[in-house]
Amino acid sequence: MTTFDANSTTGNVIEGISLAGKVAVVTGASAGLGIETARVLAGAGARVLLVARDGKKLEPVLQSLRQQLPDAQLDSALMDLADLDSIRTAAADIVGRFECIHLLVNNAGVMACPLARTAQGFELQFGTNHLGHFLFTSLLAPALVAGAARSGQDSRVIALSSAGHRFGEMNFDDPNYEQRDYDKWVAYGQSKTANALFAVGLDARLKGRGVRAFAVHPGVIMTELSRHMVPEDFELLKSAAPPGEEMTFKSVEQGAATSVWAATSPQLAGRGGLYLEDCHIAEPAAVGKSGGIADYARDPVLADRLWALSEALVGQAF
Numbered sequence: 001m002t003t004f005d006a007n008s009t010t011g012n013v014i015e016g017i018s019l020a021g022k023v024a025v026v027t028g029a030s031a032g033l034g035i036e037t038a039r040v041l042a043g044a045g046a047r048v049l050l051v052a053r054d055g056k057k058l059e060p061v062l063q064s065l066r067q068q069l070p071d072a073q074l075d076s077a078l079m080d081l082a083d084l085d086s087i088r089t090a091a092a093d094i095v096g097r098f099e100c101i102h103l104l105v106n107n108a109g110v111m112a113c114p115l116a117r118t119a120q121g122f123e124l125q126f127g128t129n130h131l132g133h134f135l136f137t138s139l140l141a142p143a144l145v146a147g148a149a150r151s152g153q154d155s156r157v158i159a160l161s162s163a164g165h166r167f168g169e170m171n172f173d174d175p176n177y178e179q180r181d182y183d184k185w186v187a188y189g190q191s192k193t194a195n196a197l198f199a200v201g202l203d204a205r206l207k208g209r210g211v212r213a214f215a216v217h218p219g220v221i222m223t224e225l226s227r228h229m230v231p232e233d234f235e236l237l238k239s240a241a242p243p244g245e246e247m248t249f250k251s252v253e254q255g256a257a258t259s260v261w262a263a264t265s266p267q268l269a270g271r272g273g274l275y276l277e278d279c280h281i282a283e284p285a286a287v288g289k290s291g292g293i294a295d296y297a298r299d300p301v302l303a304d305r306l307w308a309l310s311e312a313l314v315g316q317a318f
């Protein structure tokens with residue numbers, strides 16, 4: 001079986017894979033990795049629903065994809081992950097249009113923004129990156145289960161996490177920064193830890209019904225994600241690299257490869273609840289070495305605790 005690595009591209013990992021008859025949903029499809037993920041899934045024959053919050057930004061993306069892939073089956077939906085009402089409206093529209101969904105890539109995200117709150121008052125990074133996707137996935141779950149039942153193949157949910165999960169674990173006492181001082185990197189870390197734990201919790205709950213979940217670190221890619229970063233942040237990240245290691249950048253095609261591999265690779269059939277990086281299953285994180293998954297981001301007990309907290313905060317039993 002072909003093995004892939006940090007240099008592998010979306011083109012490499014999708015080679016020989018047909019997604020004909022599959023429906024894929026990609027959030028954050030108006031920029032960066034989301035556009036590339038949608039492009040590659042559509043190119044492999046999936047019907048792809050591009051989800052974004054800004055219709056004016058999504059329209060040229062759709063036009064460009066239609067030019068590049070004249071036969072692609074593309075649909076779109078608008079949803080603001082920082083507003084639970086918007087998520088409920090979008091999800092109702094989507095499940096009304098698609099009885100079966102086979103792949104869900106929860107890709108949208110914000111990083112290191114100044115302290116801000118979602119419509120319901122959650123800290124913006126935790127609220128957008130985790131809680132919004134938690135609610136969205138719970139509302140799409142019946143369609144994911146139906147997709148697996150009809151196709152006879154597991155549906156997959158991909159949660160975009162990050163190596164940045166190592167900046168912060170879940171703080172269950174104050175997840176929304178109501179009592180502690182805000183640190184934008186610790187908050188990003190918490191949200192990305194939540195994304196990783198979500199894959200553990202989701203896989204445990206839905207694998208018996210044919211839905212498997214994976215968390216992904218895509219690598220470091222120059223996208224609009226850095227929109228809130230100031231020059232000192234780049235220095236901070238560079239200096240955080242372990243001695244002897246330098247921060248290396250990936251192209252967008254390399255960055256989206258792990259998401260596409262997670263969503264489509266036969267090498268992951270029958271598996272789930274895993275954290276992936278560089279198109280392979282990550283090792284446990286080690287002190288003095290970058291990469292890997294921290295224990296607190298893959299602990300099933302913490303995943304259950306986050307699950308209960310998330311249900312309570314979004315007001316929706318999964």
Ligand SMILES: NC(=O)c1ccc[n+]([C@@H]2O[C@H](COP(=O)([O-])OP(=O)(O)OC[C@H]3O[C@@H](n4cnc5c(N)ncnc54)[C@H](OP(=O)(O)O)[C@@H]3O)[C@@H](O)[C@H]2O)c1
Nearest residue numbers: 028030031032033080081082108109162220221223224225
């Ligand atoms: N790039 C990296 O180096 C890197 C590293 C590790 C992890 N990641 C993760 O990879 C994912 C994709 O990142 P990217 O690099 O492609 O970033 P990006 O270029 O900034 O794209 C992020 C996407 O998320 C959308 N989004 C943000 N807030 C939203 C909201 N409230 N509702 C709906 N959509 C929202 C953005 O919409 P707008 O276009 O309207 O802003 C955009 O489509 C993120 O989850 C990120 O944490 C990226």
